Structure formats: C-alpha cells, structure tokens
Amino acid sequence: MRRHLLTWTLVAAATLAAAPTSAASAPVRPHCPRLAGDWYGDNRARLQQVIDAYGTCAGDPGRTHPVAAFDWDNTITKNDITDATISWALRHDELLRPARWKDTSAWLTDAADQALTRACGAGTPVPLRTSDNARCTDxxxxIRENARTMSGAPAFAGTWNHRRTVPQYAWVPQLFAGRTPAELSSYAAAARREALASPIGATRTLGTHTIPAYARYYDQQRALIRTLRRAGFDVYIVSAGSEPVTEVWSRAVGIDAAHTIAIRSVLDRHGRITTWNQGCGDVPATRGAAIPYIDGKRCWINQEVYGIHGAAAWEKQPAARRPVVAGGDADTDVTFVGDATGAHLVVNRDKAELMCRAYDDADGRWVVNPMFIEPLPRRPEPYPCSTTAYNAPDGSHTPLLRDDGSVVPDQADTVY
Incomplete structure (x- = not known):
C-alpha cells in the first residue's frame, strides 16, 4: 500500500497552534498567491485569508507544508465521474460476467443475485453484452443508484457500519473485477473525453435510466487548488470512487496519484482487480467494510497523509495533524470537512447532515457556496437537524449533536 507521509515536527505543531484562531483576524499578505474566480458572497476573501494565514507564503521558515483535502465528485467536478465511467463501460461491453453475482459483494441479497443472473447471466468471465441488453444495464x-433491483427488492442486506461504507459505492470497483487498473483507467479516460465534450445539461438514456451525459471541472475549484499549491499547501483528493478512475481526472488539476486517495482494490497475482478492497486503520482488507466514506474519509486521511495507523486512524486528531482546508458536497464528506482547522468549504447539494453542520457554523469557519454550475433551488423547508440529520453507524437517522452534546437546531437553507 502506498504511504503518503508528512513529518510534523514539534516546531511545525507549535507554529500551527499559534496560527490565527479566525481567518478574519489574519493579516493581509499581498505577496501570497491570490485566489481568482466568481464566488458567492465574501467566500473568496474568506478563503484568501486562510491561505494567507496558513500558507508557507506567510514567511515562517519553521512551518511545514499545510494540508488541504477535497472530495471529488460534485465538489471539484459537476456530476459523478464514477457514473460516467460505468456508463461508458456498459455501452462498450467492458464489464466481465462473474461466476456468481453473489460473490461481487459481501452484502448482495439473494433477490439481487437472482435478478442480475436472469438479466445478465453468470458463469465464465466473458464480457457482458450490456450495449444491447437493456435488462442487464437496468x-x-x-443497484448502483438506489440499492434495489428493478422489481424494488433490496439489493443489499446485513450489517455494516454506515459511517464507514455503503455497499453500492463499494460495489463499483467490484464490478470491474478481472480487469486491470490500467484497463479501468483507459475506460475512465474515454469517459472523461466524452463527458467533457458533451454540452452542459446533456443526458443519456441507458435502459430505462436517464443519467447526466456531461461533466465539467469547476473553474473556481481549479483556481483554488492552484492557489493553494502555489501557497505551499499539499493538496489531496479523497473520494469514495474507484482510485484508478479518480486519478485520471485529478491529474488535470495538478494532483498526482500519490495525492489521490479513493477506494483501493486488492489485486490478484496477475495484477487484476478483485472484489476485495484495502483496509484502513484497524480494519484489514475486506469486501468493502472501510472505504473513504463519512468517517472512512477521516481514517484514510489520517493513515495516508499523517501516518496514523490502527484504531487511532478513526479518531479526530490534534489540530497540527488535520487539514487546514477541506471541501465537500455531501454527507459522505462531513467528518473530514469538519476536521479542517482553517476553512470548511461546502458546495450546497442539499445534503442534510453536511448542511446542518455548515449552517450551524459552530466555529465560524464554515464557507458555503452554491453549486457553480446548475445550482439547486432553495430548499423550501428547514433541514431536520434536531431530529433525523445524523447518519448513525447502525443506519438509523438521529438528532445531530455539537461537540458539547447540545442538539443542532433545524437550519434554513440560505445559500443557493
């Protein structure tokens, strides 16, 4: 497994601990790289203050490189690059038929196994003819989108930690079992070319499903990543997608494979993808029990960026061992975005737990921006923060609590 380690000295820890407690208190440093782009309200200025306060351009020779971390899908790009890759693979017959569909996921139900076998077949690992088999594609x-079969039966069942994984996310790289990472990268590259060439708003029909046919890099986020890197930040991507797919897209914003963290498939002795994923913290390799998802994103950042292993990788770390800037768009991002010490950047996609944290703004560092392309309309009713916003490990939805144990009150949607 790759290790992306930063050595944090006592001097660096002391420096970060002494950094301004509020971005608003940071002095203006005109020699630091300047963030450009059209941002909501005063968001650009607030982000610039954090860059000025924490970046190596601040002129402190004892300071090590601060970290910034971002989700990918619908945070750096508009639309989901994993879905674009699946779409391309289905239309070009690039998925291999498994011997048994049940073997593709630890949680796949008998109903899903039977539905997939009827629609797609099973047996020898030959390419599925999904390009002309609408039932199989459907x-x-x-199952990928809604965790159910076309007849409405649950596709996954059993026990898993709902803050560490979600079976239909883990299932995506498992669908590519038998292919090599290089082959999966080539599918992602073809899908990327196609999605970037399609006009904004374009859709595609696969079977009876209508999905986005386009994707775009957000210019504002590209500018932010570029500015952070120029200011001395080490910038990472942490995604719940498949790592070979994410790497294809992240390199276009200057982020290499060593700084791209996503679901990492275990390879067989021939270098082919298996249905097993690498583990995190004290969770070993499994068929998807610990992917970069909600608390899993914290674990993977702690492990791969800061070299924290074992059960401690799941725990919130001291400020010197957390990202300064973190950004996301969905509940899957809420833990690591909340860990940031300088700015919690949120792209509003109407996800309850994340938006409750953002609008509650307990530390005054939450920066909320509408989607940069095709923003959502205002949510008509408040977010149910006080009742059902928290995604509990057992899958239930409970009141969202602050660090002091108080309940977050319901929040109105004000940035859209």
Missing part, C-alpha cells in the same frame, strides 16, 4: 444501474 439492473446494474438500479
């Missing part, structure tokens, strides 16, 4: 997409 079953795969419905």
């Amino acid at each position: 079953e795969i997409l419905e």
Whole structure:
C-alpha cells in the first residue's frame, strides 16, 4: 500500500497552534498567491485569508507544508465521474460476467443475485453484452443508484457500519473485477473525453435510466487548488470512487496519484482487480467494510497523509495533524470537512447532515457556496437537524449533536 507521509515536527505543531484562531483576524499578505474566480458572497476573501494565514507564503521558515483535502465528485467536478465511467463501460461491453453475482459483494441479497443472473447471466468471465441488453444495464444501474433491483427488492442486506461504507459505492470497483487498473483507467479516460465534450445539461438514456451525459471541472475549484499549491499547501483528493478512475481526472488539476486517495482494490497475482478492497486503520482488507466514506474519509486521511495507523486512524486528531482546508458536497464528506482547522468549504447539494453542520457554523469557519454550475433551488423547508440529520453507524437517522452534546437546531437553507 502506498504511504503518503508528512513529518510534523514539534516546531511545525507549535507554529500551527499559534496560527490565527479566525481567518478574519489574519493579516493581509499581498505577496501570497491570490485566489481568482466568481464566488458567492465574501467566500473568496474568506478563503484568501486562510491561505494567507496558513500558507508557507506567510514567511515562517519553521512551518511545514499545510494540508488541504477535497472530495471529488460534485465538489471539484459537476456530476459523478464514477457514473460516467460505468456508463461508458456498459455501452462498450467492458464489464466481465462473474461466476456468481453473489460473490461481487459481501452484502448482495439473494433477490439481487437472482435478478442480475436472469438479466445478465453468470458463469465464465466473458464480457457482458450490456450495449444491447437493456435488462442487464437496468439492473446494474438500479443497484448502483438506489440499492434495489428493478422489481424494488433490496439489493443489499446485513450489517455494516454506515459511517464507514455503503455497499453500492463499494460495489463499483467490484464490478470491474478481472480487469486491470490500467484497463479501468483507459475506460475512465474515454469517459472523461466524452463527458467533457458533451454540452452542459446533456443526458443519456441507458435502459430505462436517464443519467447526466456531461461533466465539467469547476473553474473556481481549479483556481483554488492552484492557489493553494502555489501557497505551499499539499493538496489531496479523497473520494469514495474507484482510485484508478479518480486519478485520471485529478491529474488535470495538478494532483498526482500519490495525492489521490479513493477506494483501493486488492489485486490478484496477475495484477487484476478483485472484489476485495484495502483496509484502513484497524480494519484489514475486506469486501468493502472501510472505504473513504463519512468517517472512512477521516481514517484514510489520517493513515495516508499523517501516518496514523490502527484504531487511532478513526479518531479526530490534534489540530497540527488535520487539514487546514477541506471541501465537500455531501454527507459522505462531513467528518473530514469538519476536521479542517482553517476553512470548511461546502458546495450546497442539499445534503442534510453536511448542511446542518455548515449552517450551524459552530466555529465560524464554515464557507458555503452554491453549486457553480446548475445550482439547486432553495430548499423550501428547514433541514431536520434536531431530529433525523445524523447518519448513525447502525443506519438509523438521529438528532445531530455539537461537540458539547447540545442538539443542532433545524437550519434554513440560505445559500443557493
């Protein structure tokens, strides 16, 4: 497994601990790289203050490189690059038929196994003819999108930690079992070219499913990443997608494979993808129990960026061992975005737990921006923060609590 380690000295820790407690208190440093782009309200200025306060351009020779970390799908790009890759693979017959669909996921139900077998077949690992088999395409997409079969039966069942994984996310790289990472990268590259060439708003119909046919890099986020890197930040991507897919897209914003963290498949002795994923913290390799998802994103950052291993990788770390800037758009990002010490950047996609944290703004460092392309309308009713916003490990939805144990009150949607 790759290790992306930063050595944090006592001098660096002391320096970061002494950094301004509020971005608003940071002095203006005109020699630091300047963030450009059209941002909501005063968001650009607030982000610039954090860059000025924490970046190596601040002129402190004892300071090590601060860290910034971002989700990918719908945070750096508009639309989901994993879905674009699946779409391309389905239309070009690049998925291999498994011997048994049940073997593709630890949680796949008998109903899903039977539905996939009826629609797609099973047996020898030959390419599935999904390009002209709408029933097979429909079953795969419905399970990926909604965790159910086309007949409405649950596709996954059993026990898992709902803050560490979600079976239909883990299932995506498992669908590519038998292919090599290089092959999966080539599918992602073809899908990327196609999605970037399609006009904004374009859709595509696969079976009975209508999905976005386009994707775009957000210019504002590209500018932010570029500015952070020029200011001395080490910038990472942490995604719940498949790592070979994410790497294809992240390199275009100057982020290499060593700084791209996503679901990492275990390879067989021939270098082919298996249905097993690498583990995090004290969780070993499994069929998807610990992916970069909600608390899993914290674990993977702690492990791969800061070299924290074992059970401690799941725990919130001291400020010197947390990202300064973190950004995301969904509940899957809420833990690591909340860990940031300088700015919690949120792209508003109407996700309850994340937006409750953002609008509650307990530390005054939450920066909320509408989607840069096709923003959502205002949510008509308040977010149910006080009742059901928290995604509990057992899958239930409970009141969202602050660090002091108080309940976050319901929040109105004000940035859209």
